[in-house]
Amino acid sequence: MALDAAPATDTFGRRFHYLRLSVTEVCNFSCTYCLPDGWKKSGPLSFLTVDEIRRLVAGFSNLGLSKVRLTGGEPTVRKDFNDIVGTVAASPGVAKVAVTTNGWNLARHVSDWRASGLSHINVSIDSIDPEVFRQITGHDKLNQVLTGLDMALSEGFSAVKVNAVLLRQTAEAGFDGWARFVRDRPVTVRFIELMKTTDNHDYFAAHHVKAQGLRDWLDNNGWTAGPRAVDAGPALEYRHPDHAGSIGLIAPYSPGFCDSCNRLRVTSRGKLRLCLFGDGGVDLRDLLQDDDDCDLLNARIVSGLTGKSWGHQLAQGLSGDLKNLAQLGG
Template sequence: MQHNPLSTSASNNKALTDSFGRSFGYLRLSVTDQCNFRCLYCLPDGSSCVAKTDLSLQEIKQLVTTFAELGTSKVRITGGEPSLRKDLTSIISTVKAIPGIQTVALSTNGYRLQKDVRHWREAGLDQLTVSVDSLDEATFALVTGQDKLPQIMAGLELADSLGFDSIKLNTVLLKQHNAAALADFQALVRQKNWTLRFIELMQTQTGSAFFRQQHLSAQALEQQLQQQGWTVLTKTATAGPAREYQHPDYQGRLGFITPYQQDFCDSCNRLRVSSTGLLFLCLFAEQHQNLRPWLNQPTELLKGWLQQQVQQKKASHFLHQQNPGATRNFAMIGG
C-alpha cells in the first residue's frame, strides 16, 4: 500500500461527520454476499460462486473497534444472508463486546431462525430484522424461490419470546405480488409488537427491467394509513430511514422506506462495509474504497483515512436520474 501521510488532527477521535454536517453513528456491515434465496428483485438466478475471502473475525473486530472509537454505537450485520457464516454467533458476541457499541442488529432472510435465533440472542443480539415479502405461502415462494414461510414465521414467534429490543419485518413492494396485501400485514401487527416496513423497490444494475415492471410508490399506502388514524413516530438518533406509524388499536407498527422521496438522504446516518472490506459511502455510489489494507496499519491511520473518505460523500444518491451507481444487486452489501 502506498504511503499516505495523514495529519495528527485528522486522526483524532472526532465523530465521523461529512461536509453536509451529517454524522455517522450507524455501521451496516456485510459478512458475506452469498445467499440461499433467489428473490426476484435481488438474485433471481441465485448467488454467484466467485472465489473471494470475506473479512475474518479478527478483521471484523478491528474494523468495528475503529468505527466505535469514531462514534459508531450501532452495528447491523447483513449479507447476502449472514447466517451462511458458520461463525455468525461469534461475530455477534465479538461486536457486542466492543466498547462503545450499544446496539447490535441483524438482517436475515429467516432461513435459520428456528435453529439459531436463541444462540444469537444469548450472544448479545439486540435487534432482529427479517425479510417477509408476503404472508401468502405461494406468493412468498414465488418471490423468494424458497417455500419456507411457515418455518420463518415459527422462527419469528420463537424470537418474540426471547426479549429482543425490536423485531422488524421488511417487505419490498412489488406491483404484481403484494400491492393489495396491506390488510394482511395490518392484521399481523394488530396482534404482534413487531414493526413491518414497506420498502419501495430500488433500481440496480442488473434489475432495471424488473424495476420498470414492478416498482410501486408507497404514497397511496401511506395515505391509507393516515386516513385510518395512524400517526408517525419520532425517530431515534440511530434509526434507519423508515417513517414508522403507530395506531392505538395495534400492538405493532407499520413503516415506509421511500428512497425516491426528494429529501430521503438528508438524514443519512449510516455507512456500509462489504464482506470483502469495501467502504460504501452510499448504497448507490459509483465507486467504493478498499479499507482492508488499512486493517494492517496502526488504528490512527485507519481513523484518519475514514475521516477523509467521509468528506467525499455526496449530498444524495442519483436514483432519480436512473443511476444506481455500482450496485449490481443488494446481496453485495445488504441494502
C-alpha cells in the same frame, strides 16, 4: 472514543452513528428483485475474518458509531456468524447489534444469537401469503420463517422487525392482511420501495410502485407517523391505537430522503461505501491486519467521508455500480 479521533461527520455536517456491515455476498434465497437466478460464485470467498471485523468495528466505534447492523447476502450462512455477533457486541462503544436475515436459520439459532449479544433483529418477509412468498423467494419456507420470528419475539430482543419489499404484486393485494399481522404481534413491518440496480431494470419497470399508495392507506386507516431515533434507519414508522405492532415505510425516491443520512456501509471484503448507490469505495482491509493500525484506520475513514455526496441519484435513473442488493445488504 480515542482522544484524537474526530467524530464521523461528512462535509454537510451529517453525523454518523450507524454502521451497516456486510459479512458475506452469499445468499440461499433467489428473490425475484435481487437474485432471481440464485447466488453464483464468481471468485474466492475472501470475506472479512472475525479478527478483521473486530478491528473494523473498534475503529468505527472510536469515531462515535454505536450501532452495527450485520447484513449480507444472507449473513447467517456463515458458520462463524455467532462468533461475529459476540465479537461485535463486545466492542467498546457498541450499544446495539442488529442483523437483517431472511429467517432461514432463525428458528435453529435465534437463542444462541441473543445470548451472544444480538439486540435487534430484522426478518425479510415479502409476503404472508405462502404461495406468493414462494414465488418471490424461490422457497416454500414461510411457515419456517414465521416460526423463527415468533421465537425471536420470546427472546427479549430490543426490537423485532419485518422487512417487505413493496412490489406491484403485493401492493395490489392490499395492506389489510399486514395490519392483522401486527394487531397482536409487537413487530414493525417496514415496506421498502423497490430500488433500481444495474441488473434489474426490466423487473423494476414492471414491479415498482410508488410509496405514496401505502402512505395514503395508512392515513386513511388511522395510522399516525411517530418520531425517529437519532441512530434509526431511514424508515418512517406509523402506529395505530388498536395494534401492538407498527407499519413503517422506507421511500428512497421521496424528496429529502438523504437529508438525515446517519449510516455508513462496509462491504464483506472491507471496502467503505459512502452510499448504497454510489461507485467504488475506500479500501480499508489493509489496515485491518494489525491492532496497531487503529489510528491509521480512523484517519482513512474520516478522510473518506469528504467524498460522501449529499444524496443518491435514483430519481435520475442512476444506481451507481450496484448490481444487486446482495452485494451490500441494502
